[in-house]
Amino acid sequence: MQRVIIVGAGAAGLIAAGRAAELGAEVHVFEKTEEAGKKILVSGQSRCNVTNSAPLETFIKYYGRQGQFLRNAYHRFFRDELLALLRRYGVETQTERGGRIFPTSGQAADVRDALLDYAVGHGALVEYKSPVSRLLVADGKIQGVELRNGIKAPSNSVILTTGGASWIRTGSTGDGYRMAQDVGHTIIALRPALVPLRVREQAHAKALQGVSLRNVCCTLLTQNEKGKEKVLHSRYPQPPTGEMLFTHFGVSGPLILTRSLDAVDALRQHKKVLLSIDLKPGMSRDEVQHRLQKEFEEQSHKQLANLLKGWVPHSLAQVLADISGVGKEREVHTIRAPEREAIAMLIKDFRWEITGALPLEAGMVTAGGVSLKEIEPQTFASRKVSGLYLAGEVLDIAADTGGFNLQAAFSGGYLAGEDAARQ
Ligand SMILES: Cc1cc2nc3c(=O)[nH]c(=O)nc-3n(C[C@H](O)[C@H](O)[C@H](O)COP(=O)(O)OP(=O)(O)OC[C@H]3O[C@@H](n4cnc5c(N)ncnc54)[C@H](O)[C@@H]3O)c2cc1C
Known part of the structure; x- marks a missing residue:
């Protein structure tokens, strides 16, 4: 036998x-x-x-x-x-x-x-x-x-x-x-693989810890010494939109886990690996701008972070208002067109730098x-x-x-x- x-x-x-x-x-x-x-x-x-x-x-x-x-x-x-x-x-x-x-x-x-x-x-x-x-x-x-x-x-x-x-x-x-x-x-x-990722922007990650985003789109990009960016294609089939999560050290959740090995491998070869989150993949940047403009007119005395709460979770609204340089407490009627464009840009292309992954x-x-x-x-x-x-x-x-x-x-x-x- x-x-x-x-x-x-x-x-x-x-x-x-x-x-x-x-x-x-x-x-x-x-x-x-x-x-x-x-x-x-x-x-x-x-x-x-x-x-x-x-x-x-x-x-x-x-x-x-x-x-x-x-x-x-x-x-x-x-x-x-x-x-x-x-x-x-x-x-x-x-x-x-x-x-x-x-x-x-x-x-x-x-x-x-x-x-x-x-x-x-x-x-x-x-x-x-x-x-x-x-x-x-x-x-x-x-x-x-x-x-x-x-x-x-x-x-x-x-x-x-x-x-x-x-x-x-x-x-x-x-x-x-x-x-x-x-x-x-x-x-x-x-x-x-299938591992949470660390980001350079630790303070923002900490502020967003526990926030989960649904129906967002995540794209990884590499950047060379000259600052030239290239989209990093996914090794696995990727749904057009999905769910992700912020942790105290970075990002996790299904969309991120799926892309994590791509990021880990890219970090071995490229100077920088960036994550771009499209918070409103169903709208073009122009559409986001127009809707923002309309809401700024209709709710002109609202503070920016309060208005953005209608778009994204509360803590993210505050972080976006901060990063945009406009400030969360500014009343929206005081916000100028270039500032509004910067906010729209952030909503469509919310950037993070990936610095690594959790260990094996x-x-x-x-x-x-x-x-x-x-x-x-x-x-x-x-x-x-x-x-x-x-x-x-x-x-x-x-x-x-x-x-x-x-x-x-x-x-x-x-x-x-x-x-x-x-x-
Ligand atoms: C949290 C978590 C959730 C997961 N969920 C899923 C899921 O839902 N679906 C899915 O498809 N995959 C999932 N996976 C992945 C999947 O579980 C593994 O890929 C799969 O179990 C691998 O099977 P394996 O037999 O190769 O190894 P394992 O299932 O890890 O078995 C290896 C065995 O070898 C034994 N062993 C190791 N060294 C020695 C030694 N020297 N002598 C004797 N014995 C030894 C270990 O004790 C262990 O019992 C998950 C993984 C994790 C960590």
Whole structure:
């Protein structure tokens, strides 16, 4: 009987264990923490957004350039197969806004339990508090793994599903990158993704902390030494408008998280990265000007910040009045045309300078990881070490929010488990 060792009982590891055991392999899972699938439990605000209803062609765009790698896998094990598997283990699902698919129960634990049942029900053995420290390789072939306590577990099939290097309290502390590198894999630089961003204008961010904006449009720009600006296109499909949030250090919320990896990468290459927020994307600058002019005439004795409260949340109205140089207490009948234009300009192009992101640990996903060039896209087998497979976030795959990261982990894990069992 084929013996398969799986390192890490997360999303990819559990499904790999289930599939390999279902095919008759003797499966041994080593999990570092005291519990399986800790990250599944926190995912989707503990509701676990398992996948997305987007059609395949759109779906793969949510991985940026890495999407093509997943095409093969998704032709073999995709959303329908995943949802059918979950249903077999009692998890019904429902589709919500943006095509996000969640368990109907609203409980991430149901997804984790279903995957654990799938694995253990087919005879997989899961050993908790069993961190693996290295992969054992001889003559380009996997021989097994060594646990941190020095014990060696032999096997000619090993699946590495140790996850990323963020949210480390869920167990994913980046061990897999080091283990893969030690046996000859290339690690693409790790960067935080789906992560809040820091801004230069700290005082304004602090004043706006907690303010959430809906139906705004965010654009990232790079600026070179000569001050020349260029729009930075989004690696993921971006909705025309969406929601963002100010924090005491900068910006966050769905629109920002989606663009965060673009900003992180741009900061490595460009002198300046700027964020432009269009607070009224439904109106042109001229329309904003005209409406402002009309309101200034109709409510001529109102103070500027009070009038702007009709446009944006109160604290933002005050900040806009300050930044425009007009001052929040000026009565609007005293405001001249160029000043009004400056206010309209701010409403359409509210600028921030992005100085960085929160650290890797704070990202919902780790971008970078084992180079996809070294992985077989049909089986997730290593091209460097025979008998070794890698799946999930340990690979250089980082998608947008919406269920795409888990689907990649599930599909990769399933195919790796299948091939490992059939060796
Ligand atoms: C807050 C949050 C919310 C998220 N929500 C969603 C969502 O709703 N939808 C979505 O698609 N994605 C979501 N994600 C991302 C998604 O959860 C991950 O991409 C996915 O869990 C990755 O699966 P994985 O199996 O590769 O790694 P993980 O699920 O992280 O599992 C890795 C496992 O390996 C174990 N391990 C690590 N090192 C060792 C070692 N040396 N020895 C033994 N075991 C080890 C870990 O303890 C862990 O159990 C979210 C992430 C976060 C942080």
